[in-house]
Amino acid sequence: MAIELDEVRELILxxxxxxxxxxxxxxxxxxxxxxxxxxxxxxxxxxxEQHRIVKAAVQERMDDGSIHALSVKxxxxxxxxxxxxxxxxxxxxxxxxxxxxxDAQSPPEED
Amino acid sequence: MADPALRDKVEELIRDHPVLLFMKGxxxxxxxxxxxxxxxxxxxxxxxxxxxxxxPALEPxxxxxxxxxxxxxxxxxxxKGELVGGADIVDEMYASGExxxxxxxxxxxxxxxxxxxxxxxxxxxxxxxIE
Numbered sequence: 001m002a003i004e005l006d007e008v009r010e011l012i013l014x015x016x017x018x019x020x021x022x023x024x025x026x027x028x029x030x031x032x033x034x035x036x037x038x039x040x041x042x043x044x045x046x047x048x049e050q051h052r053i054v055k056a057a058v059q060e061r062m063d064d065g066s067i068h069a070l071s072v073k074x075x076x077x078x079x080x081x082x083x084x085x086x087x088x089x090x091x092x093x094x095x096x097x098x099x100x101x102x103d104a105q106s107p108p109e110e111d
Numbered sequence: 112m113a114d115p116a117l118r119d120k121v122e123e124l125i126r127d128h129p130v131l132l133f134m135k136g137x138x139x140x141x142x143x144x145x146x147x148x149x150x151x152x153x154x155x156x157x158x159x160x161x162x163x164x165x166x167p168a169l170e171p172x173x174x175x176x177x178x179x180x181x182x183x184x185x186x187x188x189x190x191k192g193e194l195v196g197g198a199d200i201v202d203e204m205y206a207s208g209e210x211x212x213x214x215x216x217x218x219x220x221x222x223x224x225x226x227x228x229x230x231x232x233x234x235x236x237x238x239x240x241i242e
Contacts, residue, residue, distance in 0.1 A: 047200045052181055059183075069145065070184075072199050 002030030003066040008058055015057040016041050020077065026069075034071040042076035050074035113174035121175045125189050130160035130214065133176065134186040135169075138162050145198035146186040152205045153188075156216050190214060 005023040012021045012035065019039035026032040035054060042050045054072050061067050125131055130153070136142030138150045153160050165172045165185050177183040180194040188195040190213055195201060204210035211218040 047203070048182070048194055048196050051196060051200060055184065062184075072197075073203075 003033075003061055004030070005033070008033060008035065008061070008067070011061065012037060012054060012057045015053060026071070031066065031068040033067055033069070034073070036073045036075075038075045038077040040077055042074055043078070045076070047074065050076075113178050114171060117168070117171050118175045118178060121172065122179060124161070124163065125179070126192055128161035128189070129191055130158055131189040132160050132162045132186055133165050133172065133189075134162055135164070135166050137164050142166060143185070148198045149186045149188055149201050152201055152210070155219055156205075156211055156214060158214050158216055 005025060008023045009021045012023075013019060016037065016039040019037055019041070021038075022036040024034045026034055037050075037054050039050075039053075041053070045053075051072050051074060054074060055062070055070070058067060058070065062070065132138075132146075132149060132153065134141060134143070134146035134149065136146055138154075141147035141150055150162075163172075169185075172185075173183045176187060180187070182194055182197070184197055186198055186201075188197075188201055195204065195210070195213070201210065204213070208218045
């Protein structure tokens with residue numbers, strides 16, 4: 001099974017109006033997805049809580065198997081819609097939005 | 112509803128292990144790329160951790176961790192009884208040095224995320240997928 005990227009985007013936007021949502025398909029098969037979400041609602045929340053919100057938005061489509069794997073990258077943005085990319089945020093949530101999340105592997109440590 | 116006995120057991124495991132990873136497969140043989148990434152990160156930090164293979168009881172454990180931590184995907188890393196997050200959060204915190212700080216270990220000098228380009232390493236088998 002798979003899912004349209006636009007549907008994923010809409011599900012997240014329904015939960016997080018005003019967010020910037022980028023959805024990408026890691027395998028070309030529509031079931032291993034990465035999302036980058038910048039939302040004003042994330043302000044003041046920890047990473048775990050931000051991820052909970054995003055995952056809750058698409059939970060139904062993970063439960064039904066449409067989405068097999070989902071990488072999530074979250075970032076708070078201010079109410080004016082600036083994502084703050086490149087700015088040094090104060091607090092714990094000022095990470096750059098870089099997607100490097102796919103189900104890829106590196107060699108295991110050999111120790 | 113999660114099985115109360117299982118839920119108690121999971122809570123006990125979280126409480127009793129300073130660093131605990133719920134993962135698909137084992138540290139020696141991870142069966143999911145996300146779980147493998149967290150194993151590699153913990154190994155590179157040189158920390159001891161308990162690892163629970165969730166595959167033999169995937170759905171019951173999903174229910175249990177959903178109730179305990181409101182988190183239903185694996186891997187899940189717990190440190191000092193608190194949910195740190197899944198592979199994406201662990202990667203971010205590793206890259207920023209927050210994870211080393213939390214675990215009270217030295218940040219390795221070559222602390223690049225395990226898969227900086229997201230490219231499979233040639234010669235590696237693809238991750239096994241549990242459908």
